[in-house]
Amino acid sequence: MPVKNRIKTAKYKKILKYTIFGTNIVALLLLIASSFAWTISPNEHVVFSYLGLFFPFILAVNIAYLILWIVSFNWRLLLISLCVLAFCWKPIKIYFPFHLASKEVPKGSVKFLTYNVRGFNGTMKGANGEPNPIFAYIRDSKADIVCLQEFVAMRNHDGNIATKAELKKILQHYPYQSVVGLAASNKFSIYGLACYSKYPIIKTFRIPFSGNSFNGSAIFRIKINDQVISVVNNHLESNKITTEDKQLYQQFLEKKNSDMIGSIAHNIRNRLGVAYRLRASQVDSVRLYVQKEKAQTDAMIVCGDFNDTPISYAYHKMKNDLYDSFAETGKGPGITYHENHFLFRIDYIFHDDNFKAYNAKVGKIPYSDHYPLMTYLKLDD
Numbered sequence: 001m002p003v004k005n006r007i008k009t010a011k012y013k014k015i016l017k018y019t020i021f022g023t024n025i026v027a028l029l030l031l032i033a034s035s036f037a038w039t040i041s042p043n044e045h046v047v048f049s050y051l052g053l054f055f056p057f058i059l060a061v062n063i064a065y066l067i068l069w070i071v072s073f074n075w076r077l078l079l080i081s082l083c084v085l086a087f088c089w090k091p092i093k094i095y096f097p098f099h100l101a102s103k104e105v106p107k108g109s110v111k112f113l114t115y116n117v118r119g120f121n122g123t124m125k126g127a128n129g130e131p132n133p134i135f136a137y138i139r140d141s142k143a144d145i146v147c148l149q150e151f152v153a154m155r156n157h158d159g160n161i162a163t164k165a166e167l168k169k170i171l172q173h174y175p176y177q178s179v180v181g182l183a184a185s186n187k188f189s190i191y192g193l194a195c196y197s198k199y200p201i202i203k204t205f206r207i208p209f210s211g212n213s214f215n216g217s218a219i220f221r222i223k224i225n226d227q228v229i230s231v232v233n234n235h236l237e238s239n240k241i242t243t244e245d246k247q248l249y250q251q252f253l254e255k256k257n258s259d260m261i262g263s264i265a266h267n268i269r270n271r272l273g274v275a276y277r278l279r280a281s282q283v284d285s286v287r288l289y290v291q292k293e294k295a296q297t298d299a300m301i302v303c304g305d306f307n308d309t310p311i312s313y314a315y316h317k318m319k320n321d322l323y324d325s326f327a328e329t330g331k332g333p334g335i336t337y338h339e340n341h342f343l344f345r346i347d348y349i350f351h352d353d354n355f356k357a358y359n360a361k362v363g364k365i366p367y368s369d370h371y372p373l374m375t376y377l378k379l380d381d
Contacts, residue, residue, distance in 0.1 A: 020068075024077065027061045028084045034058055035091050038316035042276035049276040050269070052311035055095060056333070059088075094327045095310050095345075103329070105358045105376045110199075110224065113143035114303040114349055115372035116235070119152035119191070123160055132162075134367045135170050141363075143374060144198045145222065149235040149305045151179060151194040155187065164190060171196055178204040180218035180233075193233045193304075195220040202228065207289050209282055214238070217286050217304070219293060224379060227298040232290060234304035236314060237278040240271045279307065279314040287317060299354035299379055305347050305370065315348070322350035325357035325375040334362050339369040347373045354380050 030051060037052025051058070062081060069078035085092070117134050138146055153164040162170065168177055174196035182192040193216060195201060200223045207217040217234040286302075294300050302322060308314040310327070326334045326348065336347035347370060351357060360375035 021077070024062075024065045024081070027058060027065060028081065030058045031055075031062050031084060031088055034311060035088050037311050037313060038091070039313070041280050041313050042273070043280050046273050046276055049312060050272065052313075053272070053309060055091065055309070055311040059092065059095075091311050094324065096333055097327045097330050099329055099331050102359045106378045109358060109376040109378040110145060111141070111143045111374065112145050112147075112301065112303070112349060112377050113138070113141055113372055113374045114147045114149075114233075114305075114347055116149040116305040116347065116368060116370035118150050118368040118370065120162065121368070122152070131170075132367075133365070137363070137365055137367065137372070138171060138196070139173060141372075141374065145231065146174065146194075146196040147220075147231060147233040147303050148194040148196070149233070151190070151192055153179070153190045155189060161189070174198060176201045176222075178220055180204060180206045180216070182206075182214065182216040182235075184213040192216065193218045193235060195222075195231060195233060197222055199224050207232075207286055209285070215282065217282075217289075219289065221297060227379060229299040229301060229379070230293045230297040232286065232293070232300070232302040232304075234286060234302070234306060234318075236282050236304070236306045236308070237275050238307050239275045275307070276313070280317070283314045283317045287320060290320075294352070300352040301355070301377070302350040303348060303373075307346050309344050309346060318348075319350055322352055323355075323357065325349040325351060325377070326360040326362075326373065328360070329357050329375065330360040330362075334360075334373075336362055336371045336373055337369060338366075338371060347371075349373055349375050349377075351377055356380075 033048065034051035034055045037048045037055070040048045042049040062085065066078065066081045066085070069075075069081060115138070120132055120134055123132060152161060153167055154161045155163065157163050157166070164179065171177070176197040176199065177194070178201045179190060179194045180192045181190045184191040191214070195204070195218075197220075201220050202223050203221040205219055207219065209216050215235050215237050217232060220231045220233065222229050222231055290300065290302060300322070302318060306314050306318065310324075326345070334345045335343045337344045349357075349360065355377040358376040358378065360373065363372040363374060365371065
């Protein structure tokens with residue numbers, strides 16, 4: 001090989017080497033920064049919330065580099081990567097819990113279900129004219145306590161959407177039922193949060209959100225034997241990603257057209273920033289009620305659709321001193337939102353240390369844009 005070509009090749013190799021090294025350092029720094037999405041409110045610096053959203057992708061890039069350093073025997077860079085992954089181990093294991101074996105559920109455990117039902121898809125009937133499969137799923141789940149978000153019922157019979165009385169009959173195996181209407185309710189329909197229970201619901205009250213029609217939180221006090229537990233059902237601010245945004249994203253995945261990235265990023269960024277800030281304020285409000293409620297009851301469950309991933313301020317602030325049942329006992333990413341290739345875990349069941357969770361799992365049923373989340377909770381005697 002001529003000297004000129006050897007020099008040129010060596011130059012390209014050097015550029016490639018430093019490019020790989022530089023991008024690896026950037027990926028490591030982004031992974032560290034994304035973990036701060038837990039503690040830095042989007043009302044202060046929203047950029048960390050965006051990094052938290054992309055945590056799994058940033059993690060995947062770092063794992064790819066880790067494999068590269070292993071196969072290339074670059075022990076120095078391998079050690080750096082391992083140190084950063086160790087630093088981020090807590091968010092990693094919460095995002096991707098891996099509990100292989102199911103545990104035997106103790107006698108007397110409460111089976112708990114949370115499910116965003118998307119208004120029961122606006123119908124009492126399924127695709128083939130059979131009864132709405134969401135009703136059958138809830139019934140057949142044999143859950144003891146069911147919390148629903150985006151609950152919708154008509155005030156008067158219209159032949160399509162169920163009335164509250166019809167739903168009471170459909171779900172009659174739950175003798176205790178309570179519905180909290182949010183601001184989007186009107187003279188024709190009730191929209192909000194619901195709790196169906198096999199145990200007595202002795203008190204219900206709403207946690208107010210200022211200026212919001214579709215989101216809210218409610219507290220249901222439930223008596224289990226001689227103990228009173230508080231169940232906080234939440235539907236936090238949505239990201240307002242429109243059908244058009246989702247279709248644009250789906251087209252990008254199918255066509256791999258890089259020209260679409262700018263439009264997708266612009267659309268999503270504009271909506272996410274506002275939603276992150278609103279959720280932060282909502283969670284701050286809910287936590288104040290949770291702290292007061294903990295002093296008045298024997299045990300606490302906080303559940304619902306948070307519209308945010310496990311690496312987010314909303315998740316971390318809401319969880320606080322509680323336990324995430326899926327992170328403690330589940331397996332895999334636990335995706336609960338699944339529409340148009342938007343795949344995230346945004347539904348949760350938290351509990352305090354008066355409960356122990358068993359075998360949390362996501363029900364992979366396609367009846368809503370969310371999957372239901374279920375776990376067993378054993379209350380301390």
